[in-house]
Amino acid sequence: MKRNVIALYIILILSLLLNIAYFKFDTFDYYLLPKLKKHFSYKTISEVNHTTEWLIFNKGLYMLKSQNSSMIYSEDQGLTNKLLGLKSSRKSPEFQIYNFPKSYLTYTLFSYAFKENNSEMVAEIIHEFDKLIDSEGKPLFNLNKVDQVPFALTSLELYKYTKEVKYLTFGHNIYNFIKSQMDENGIVCYRLNSKVYFYDTLGMIIPFLMVYYKVTKEDEVISLARHQIDYYITNNGINHINYMPIHGIRKADHVQVGSANWGRGIGWYFLALSYFHKETGEFEKEFKGLSKTLNGLRNSEGLWSQFPGTSNVFDASTTTMFIYSMKYVDLNLFPSKETLNCLKNYIAVDGAILQTSGDTYTLNNYSRSFGNSELSQGMLLLFLSVD
Numbered sequence: 001m002k003r004n005v006i007a008l009y010i011i012l013i014l015s016l017l018l019n020i021a022y023f024k025f026d027t028f029d030y031y032l033l034p035k036l037k038k039h040f041s042y043k044t045i046s047e048v049n050h051t052t053e054w055l056i057f058n059k060g061l062y063m064l065k066s067q068n069s070s071m072i073y074s075e076d077q078g079l080t081n082k083l084l085g086l087k088s089s090r091k092s093p094e095f096q097i098y099n100f101p102k103s104y105l106t107y108t109l110f111s112y113a114f115k116e117n118n119s120e121m122v123a124e125i126i127h128e129f130d131k132l133i134d135s136e137g138k139p140l141f142n143l144n145k146v147d148q149v150p151f152a153l154t155s156l157e158l159y160k161y162t163k164e165v166k167y168l169t170f171g172h173n174i175y176n177f178i179k180s181q182m183d184e185n186g187i188v189c190y191r192l193n194s195k196v197y198f199y200d201t202l203g204m205i206i207p208f209l210m211v212y213y214k215v216t217k218e219d220e221v222i223s224l225a226r227h228q229i230d231y232y233i234t235n236n237g238i239n240h241i242n243y244m245p246i247h248g249i250r251k252a253d254h255v256q257v258g259s260a261n262w263g264r265g266i267g268w269y270f271l272a273l274s275y276f277h278k279e280t281g282e283f284e285k286e287f288k289g290l291s292k293t294l295n296g297l298r299n300s301e302g303l304w305s306q307f308p309g310t311s312n313v314f315d316a317s318t319t320t321m322f323i324y325s326m327k328y329v330d331l332n333l334f335p336s337k338e339t340l341n342c343l344k345n346y347i348a349v350d351g352a353i354l355q356t357s358g359d360t361y362t363l364n365n366y367s368r369s370f371g372n373s374e375l376s377q378g379m380l381l382l383f384l385s386v387d
Helices: 002-039 052-065 079-084 093-097 100-115 119-129 151-162 165-180 200-216 219-237 263-280 284-295 316-329 336-346 374-385
Strands: 196-198 248-250
Touching (some): 052 100, 052 336, 052 374, 100 119, 100 151, 100 374, 151 165, 151 200, 165 219, 196 219, 200 263, 219 248, 219 263, 263 284, 263 316, 284 316, 316 336, 316 374, 336 374
């Protein structure tokens, strides 16, 4: 009899715990919390003044130093999905920290500090970057994906600034890593053995390759970069009427796959196109054609959404990548103060630019969550650095 009572209590306790877990993950986290976040929104700046840019910079520096990631890599989808995803590499600190958001943020912080001629801030960024490499320029993290390539943009700028060989050596190591990711046709894969060519790859590697070319003057570098863009454009990667790119093309038959208007993805392609076009003058038709199309897809605020043309909800990553890519080629576009005024409803009082869509899971599976991101913070700083 006593054993039966104990068993009953155990069952009741387990039932209670399970119900609490389901309420937290399936009801509160998945349904109620997003609605509460929308209701209790962040307090944003009321005006743009002489302190605004430094607010944005200091928030970016805080993000860089943090051991956590601001970018949303996963979202609550209920208890069952949470349990199934416990072993996902996406949740590991290494995956999140050594990835494209912080790799671009590092570069943009240095670019802004250098532009402002602030030696104290430059020294602080150098101190943070030196945690990534050893004295010989070898990475102290597991170099295993092209998303990490933009770390070398900072390294090349530091080489030009300090003339220390370790920074150039890191650039050489990244270049060799890029070549190690090529298939038999000389195409750099987003992931080795992938059957799809993703345009994300272009945004990760082309800016580095163009800066690396300017440092090394090696024709092989620019030829490699040209080959990547040309492959994508000529093999059904873009619409040749409006110049909009598709998320991916199957390498076997060049069938288009994925979204045709995923904003951040278009931003990756646009970023690559802007760097290559500015350096070489090539792909002018594609750059100008896409610029015209995107300017016609602004939302009611004159900004861009997660899916331009089908959504009105602002996305910081889409918007900052678009305005930077266009201004990088034409400095007369998007005056800084005017642009910040357009964005002020999305700049928090602590300097964070709000409302970046979370990381994409795979083709046709895009995040529905929005939050802060090192990528958008960095792209906004990079935009402010080219004034």
